[in-house]
Amino acid sequence: MRPILLFALALLTTGAAAAAGNSFAIRDVRVFDGDKVIAGANVVVHDGRITAAAANAHIPAGLPVVDGAGKTLLPGLIDSHVHVFPGAQKDALRFGVTTELDMFDISRDFKAWRAQRQSLARTDEADTWAAGLGATVAGGAPLEMAPPGFKVATVTSVADAKPFIDARVAEGSDYIKVFLEDLSEYDTPKRMPTLTRAEACAVIAAAHADGKLAIVHAQQESMAREAIDCGADGLAHIFPDRPADAGFVALAKAHHIFVLTTDDIWAGVAGTGLAGKLAADPRVAPFLSAMQKTTLLAKDKRVMPHWFDNALATTRALHEAGVPILAGxxxxxxxxxxxxxxxxxLQILVRAGFTPVEALHAATALPDEIFHLGRRGRVAPGYRADLLLVNGDPTQHIADTLSIVDIWKNGYAVDRAVH
Ligand SMILES: [Zn+2]
Incomplete structure (x- = not known):
């Protein structure tokens, strides 16, 4: 790295929360508490937990105080659909994402992730919940991306569903990911083997028998219907192959499913260029790691021009019907x-008709309610002091979430420099 850039990064690293410990206060700040806005609040943090968050809350003498005037304090953000790898959680935290829900990974470092998310110690990583291995068939999604010779357990029959799921739960999976994917939604001849309907239903039933949520990857409306009919709790994506019709919306509503959006991916596949603009934003560019730059600017080989508009329309329709939608x-x-x-x-959700407050709820309090993440996602007494302070007012202008002033994880100020 060139010295001049290092110097610029040092200047960009904010010092407002320079206190070394994990007890402090923020005075006179607009708070989005996970549900609603509290104007002119004082927020007090003791030993990594929020102890007060209200207008006129008493700030004990001796605490370091951050001036919040003109700023907005948000719960640390929760990304409900990621795939982790070494370094991923560091990249997440430098942008105020303090918790990540992994939806298939091979590292399965469950023991360390569990210890970290229960601790209030200083960390430079977001906390992790994880599906671990998902239920899929040999050669099915996402194993087609694995290097040659890579072997993991797969579902081989209906009878195999229960032992497969029991093994995932024994290993530490927090919830179960299920893949329904044959690639026929793409304009290419390539097809892929996938679970049969009977296998998918058996896997979902086994997850429920073990007390776990089942979240299904489906990029086609027909497969999303199959998942819901089989009792899936959530969909891992908005399917992009066509806009949802009234019948689908009614089915989703009747079965009380939730949906993780991932519409940023469909923006990329549709060739909108949104990710390129994001990468060039002066509030973003200096804080991107090499890996973040690489993946943000990567282009999918397959271009499906209508997928983003389809996904926006479905996101809007499901949201208007009251289907819980989580930002991923x-x-x-x-x-x-x-x-x-x-x-x-978050900006895409607003484009799909969410108010900024509804979009922020989809990335804070709502995932905590659905996935039971242990008192995070809110600015409220008793909650973990995972916090994001920004200039401006993202409850009116959602893009203000990018105007980051400070991030705290477990009450400790986060160093935003790329190391
Ligand atoms: Zn995924």
Missing amino acids: TDSPNPGSAHGVALHEE
Whole structure:
């Protein structure tokens, strides 16, 4: 790295929360508490937990105080659909994403992730919940991307569903990811083997028998219907192959499913160029790691021009019907990147008809309610002090989430410099 750039990064590293410990206060700040706005609030943090968040809350003498005038304090953001790899959680945290929900990974470092998310110690990484291995068939999604010779457990029959899921749960999976994908939604001749309907239903039933949520990858409306009919709790994407019709919306509503959006990926596949603009934003560019730049600027080989508009229409229709929608990014797929892409996803949700407050709820309190993440995603007494302070007012102008002043994880100020 050139010295001049190092110097610029040093200047950009904010010092407002320079206190070394994890007890401090923020005075006179607009708070988005996970549901609603509290104007002119004082927020007090003791030993990594929020102890007060209200207008006129008492600030004990002796605490370091950050001036919040003109700024907005948000809960640390939660990305409900990522794939982790070494360094990913660091990249996430430098953009205020303090918790990530992994939706298939091979590292399966469950023990370390669990210890970290229960701790209030200083860390430079977002906390991780994870599906670990998903339910898929040999040669099916996403194993087609694995290097030659790579072998993991797959589902081989209906009878195999229960032992497969029991093994995932024994290993530490927090929830179960299921893949329904044959690639027929793409304009290419390539096809892929996938779970049969009976196998998918058996896998979902086994997940429920073990007390786990089942979240299904489906990029086609027909497969999303199959997943819902089989009792899936959530969809991992908005399917982009066509806009949802009234019948689909009614089915989703009747079955009380939730949906993770990942519309940033469909923006990329449709060739909108949104990710390139994000990467060039002066509030973003200095803080991107080499990996974030690479994945954000990567282009999917397949261009499907209508997929973004289809996904926006479905996101809008499901939201209007009251289907719970959680913000996810599917990072590090082409056009996304850990941390930073969630800010783009929030802007996309607003484009799809969410109010800024509804979009922020989809990346804070709502994932905590659905995935039971242990008192995070809110600025409220008793909650973990994972916090994001920004200039301006993202509850009115969603893109202000990118105007980051400070990030705290477990009450400790986060160093935003790329190391
Ligand atoms: Zn994914």
